[in-house]
Every structure is written in C-alpha cells, then in structure tokens.
Amino acid sequence: MCGIVGYVGPKPVIDVLMPGLARLEYRGYDSAGVALNHGGSLTVLKQAGRIADLQGLVDREGPAEAHTGIGHTRWATHGAPNTGNAHPHMDCRRDVVVVHNGIIENWVDLKAKLVENGHDFDSDTDTEVVAHLIEEMADLPLADAVRKVMNQADGALALVVMRKSEPDVLVGARRGSPLVVGRGKGENFLASDIPAFLEHTRHMVIVEDDRVVEIRPDEIVLTDLEGNSMPLDERMVEWDFEAAEKGGFDTFMLKEIFEQPHAIADTLAGRIESPGRVVLDELTIDSEILREVDKVFVVACGTSYHAAMMAKYAIERWARLPVEIDIASEFRYRDPVLDHRSLVIGISQSGETIDTLAAVRYARAQGSVVIGVSNVVESALARESDAVLYTRAGPEIGVAATKTFTTQLVAMQLLGLYLAQVRGALDPGAIELQVKELLRLPDQVEAVLARADDVKELTSAWVDTRDWFFLGRSGDFPVAMEGALKLKEIAYVRAEGYAAGEMKHGPIALIEPGVVVVGVATDSHVQAKTLSNMEEMKARGGTIVLVAEEGDDVGHVADHVIRVPSGPDLLCTVTAVVPLQLLAYYVATARGMDVDKPRNLAKTVTVE
Ligand code: M6R
DSSP, X not given: OOEEEEEESSSOHHHHHHHXXXXXXXXXXXXXXXXXXXXXXXXXXXXXXXXHHHHHHHHHHXXXXXOXXXXXXXXXXXXXXXXXXXXXXXXXXXXXXXXXXXXXXXHHHHHXXXXXXXXXXXXXXXXXXXXXXXXXXXXXXXXXXXXXXXXXXXXXXXXXXXXXXXXXXEEEEEXXXXXXXXXXXXXXXXXXXXXXXXXXXXXXXXXXXTEEEEEETTEEEEEETTOOBOOOOEEEOOOOHXXXXXXXXXXXXXXXXXXXHHHHHHHHTTSEETTTEEOOTXXXXXXXXXXXXXEEEEEEOHHXXXXXXXXXXXXXXXXXXXXXXXXXXXXXXXXXXXXXXXXEEEEESSSOOHHHHHHHHHXXXXXXEEEEEESXXXXXXXXXXXXXXXXXXXXXXXXXXXXXXXXXXXHHHHXXXXXXHHHTOSOHHHHHHHXXXXXXXXXXXXXXXXXXXXXXXXXXXXXXXXXXXXXXXXTHHHHHHHHHHHHHHHXXXXXXXXXXXXXXXXXXXXXXXXXXXXXEOOOGGGHHHHHHHHHHHHHTTOEEEEEEETTOOOTTTOSEEEEEOOOOTTTHHHHHHHHHHHHHHHHHHHTTOOTTSXXXXXXXXXXX
16 A cells, blocks of 8 residues: 655656655555656665655755656555665666565565575565566566566566666556556656646546556557557546545545455465465464464454454364453453463554553563554554564555454454464365455455445435444354444444344343344354344344345345355455445445544544
8 A cells, every 4th residue: 555656757856756745645654765867867765754754855865857756655564664665676786766566475486586696685575576677687678677577476566667777767567556647748647546646637547457558758658468559548537636535435434445355455465375375474473382372362442353353263263272352451450361372462453552552561471472463564563562464454544444354354364274274273175265265355345345335225214223233143243243333433323233142131122113233144154043033123123134145045034135245154254344334334424424533533542
C-alpha cells in the first residue's frame, strides 16, 4: 500500500512530486523519497517519517533544474521503516532507480543469485532486487529490461523505474498493484493513484495487469510482457480530490471493504510453498521452542479479539494445543498461569493498543514466548514481541476495522497451520488441502463483494430497527460477534453478538416482532444446531436473516438468505464476515452516520 508518483515534462519535477506525494500520504507514511534526473545526473533524497520531513531535505538539497523524477511514500512490508529502506532504491552503479508498491514473493531467491553475482545491497527490502536485475541488463533499453524483470518476479507489484542514462523516460509496470498514467500536454505522469496528478490533468490511461508503459513528455507507449504494442485506454476523471483519495468510493470504510481481496492476497503472498506448506520465515522462533509449547494464550481487544476467538478454534483443531483467549485488558488481572512453555499471541492491527501491549509485557515478564500479529511494521507490539507476523492490509483509515480483521483471520489460520506443521500435529496432506483453500479466498471475497447491492437493498427495510442479534456457533460465533460490533460502532443501534446455543439461557426473552436476528450458519458441523436455534428466534417473531454457503438448504428457516461461496469451516469466517460489514455500513449510512469517524471512538486506543 505504498504511494508512487513519477513525472516527465517541462515543470521543475520537485514541484510535481512533493504535492503528489502529499496527496498519497493516506497510502503509507513511514518514510518517503524522491529521485531526480537532471541532465543525466541523479539525486536521490529519502527520509524516514512523513512527507513533511522529506520536504525539509528537498528544500535544502533538491536540484531545482530537474524535470524527470520519481517519488514514493512507504508502507513497510519488508524491512524496517527507516531511511535505508525508504524508496527509491538503486543498483550498484547508481544508474538505475526504482520505486515499488506490492510484494515480490521470490525476492529472497532473486537476491541470493544477485549477491552470488557480486551485487551489494543497501537495504532489507524486496524492491532493491529490481534495480540490480536491471543493472545486469545495461545493454538493453530500459523498457526491455523492465519486461524481463516482470517475467522473473512473482507476486503483486507496481514499479516505476528511471535510468540516469535515459533522462527523459520513465518506465512503469503493473501486476496486481495499482498504476495509472496521467496524460498532460507536453508532460506525462505515472502514479499509483489519481490524486497524485489530478491538479495537472484529468486525462488518465489505464495500465492493466502485466503491462509495461513508457512515458516521455510527448509520448505514452504501452506494451505487454512480450513487447507487443497495446492500445491506450484513455478516460476522463470526473472525481474531485476527496473522491479520488477514496478511489471513487463515498468513504474510506467502503473503499477498505472493497480492498479486502487484495489485502488477503498480500497477506498470503510468499507464505505458502507448493504443493502446500506454510512458510513463515519471519517467525524467528526456534522450532524446538514451538514444539515444547504446552499452552497458547491469545490476547487482543475489540475486533482483534474476534480474530483471537477464531484463532482458538484454528489452533486447537489443527495444532492440537489448548488455547485460552483473553480480552487484553482483563488478562493480567486474573493472574494467568504462564511459564516458558506458554506461547502468548498478541493481536493488534495498530500494534499500539495499550491493553494488548500491557498483556504482552506481562507475559514476557513471566518468561513466555510472545508472537505479535500486527498490521504496522515496527509498531510497539512488533518491537516488544519475540517474533512478529504481519498482516499486509495497508493503512486502514476508517475507524471501524474491516480489511485488517479479515487479514488477521487469514494470518491466524496460517499460524494455526504452521504450528500444526512444526509440531507434526496434522498430516501434510491435510495442511495442503487447507492452504489450497486459503489461496481461493481473494476470489471468494471478490464474489461476495460483487453482490454488495443485494445487501444494500436488504437493509433498506431496517434503517430504523433498534434491536439486532447476531448469532453463530463454533467458527461462526466470532463472525457474529464482529457483525454486531460493526453495527454498534458505526450505526449506533443495539446489536448483541451471542453464541447461538446460549440464547435460550436468557436473551431469548428479548426476541419479539421487530427484532432482526442475523444467524451465521456456514460451519457445517454445527449448522443443523444453529438452524434449530434460529427456528426458536423465528417462533418468537424475530425477522431471520441467514448467512449461508451456496447450495445449503436453509431457506425454510430464514426470511432472507445472504449467500457466500462454500469452503472449509474455519476459512468461511473470512467470506461470511464481509456481508456483515456491508450490512453495518449500509444501515449506518442510511441513518446518516459518519462511518469513517464514529462518535466516541479512536482508531488507536492508547489509554487503559
Ligand atoms: O489496533 P487494535 O487492533 O489493537 O485495536 C483494537 C480495537 O481498538 C479495535 O479493533 C476496535 O474495536 C475497532 N473500533 C473495531 O472496529
């Protein structure tokens, strides 16, 4: 989720790049940098921190006469968010500069070969391999070299590359990560997002996947990876700045809901090895220590706690380890029994939630091993854990967690399978089956999102409904809890999440006509029981909505059915929660609420 901008034309390039980067800061802001080509000599300026920090450096050292350049604002995935890892990156001869958004999955292998060939690396990033690969092709025109790089690199990536010796050309390439061309008069732009060039032009050219584009002041050339020329698909941008920042969506929350297929794919990238092994190289905890673990504790708050609930099912089922889960603010005060054989997993998208940090510190003080699961590289949780597993959702701006939740679910499933693998608790064939299903999730979530309008239509009758229940069993239980939390926090209506079987022990007294009861019934081994519980709600006059897999025979119980693609039980948590995010979103917006900034809430809670 980094931001990229590039420019060729008559203007002082710095006057285009710096405002462009400021417009992209919502995509990531842990470091930023620019590379400027002035008459065949290159200046690279980069800085940890925000664009404002880079601006100071540019004001002091930026050559005013440069007219071609590239810029980048970073959201760290590989390598700490420091100045050394900031983009742009260069080759050994300081001839090639590159900025990149995405993940090069096979970068470790590519880097090893380059090191063998004598290349020296300056950073810990996956990106730098691109500069050194192009250095090896010094005799080729830049666009040809970039095509060859795209044929070698696996994963989702968008690149913009510049060469000292070709001062009037930028070459971009795209697979999976966004990249667009802005067409101006006697000037052209390349960017990850439209806001970067919107003040200069409203003409944009779409770059599809596996395309390479060359821009010069008066020319845009688009080719496929074999070098065949492709027609330019040019469009007019009708959005204003605010809409462009949100990718044309009305709110950041909706944009982030729709980013989930990509975020999930990024979180899986490079972590599954054919034919079906989980590879978590970043978990630098000795396998022997993981084999010695006799109990797991998972601590988290809010939405992250719902990911912890799912993690309990995953780790117990697959790794056959007992798991306790705790709301982080409660953990220390119950005096939990911990020792060096306890594995404590702290989940926090921000990595700064003080309750979760305090729980993790407490666990380490008892000698336990701690794994942090966070969306923010080098967050406090990451720094204070023995090892960290990053979700790669990119920055989440809406206060309500959406893409960070589904990527947490995916990360915890990877971790559950990894523990099973290391401990030999699950047959490799069974692990292979699960990981193959995990790889289908991005497409499955895409399929759910394609039906967003159906959810919107459904919710129109319930804008003024004040009482909601969300029910589920087993893996569907955390999904129900999360559905209720989403609705509470953004629509300000009472929504209870409950284990479906628990309703009869009291809360069923609240069911009467006018109450909407959403049942999540994707988990096949408890589905019949969930359906019976929903019948009980129906008999008391509740309006019944069911989230169920394609093909399941549930229509007789429900007033309305929301379908999700079928898949293995725990993996369905990821697809099943998406319609509930949409449901909360459409109810809240129909009620006129500011979903990106719900009242009384903060994105990161740093007080106990
Ligand atoms: O950054 P964290 O994951 O530690 O945040 C935990 C909760 O504060 C967070 O999930 C909160 O519940 C959100 N408002 C949920 O949408």
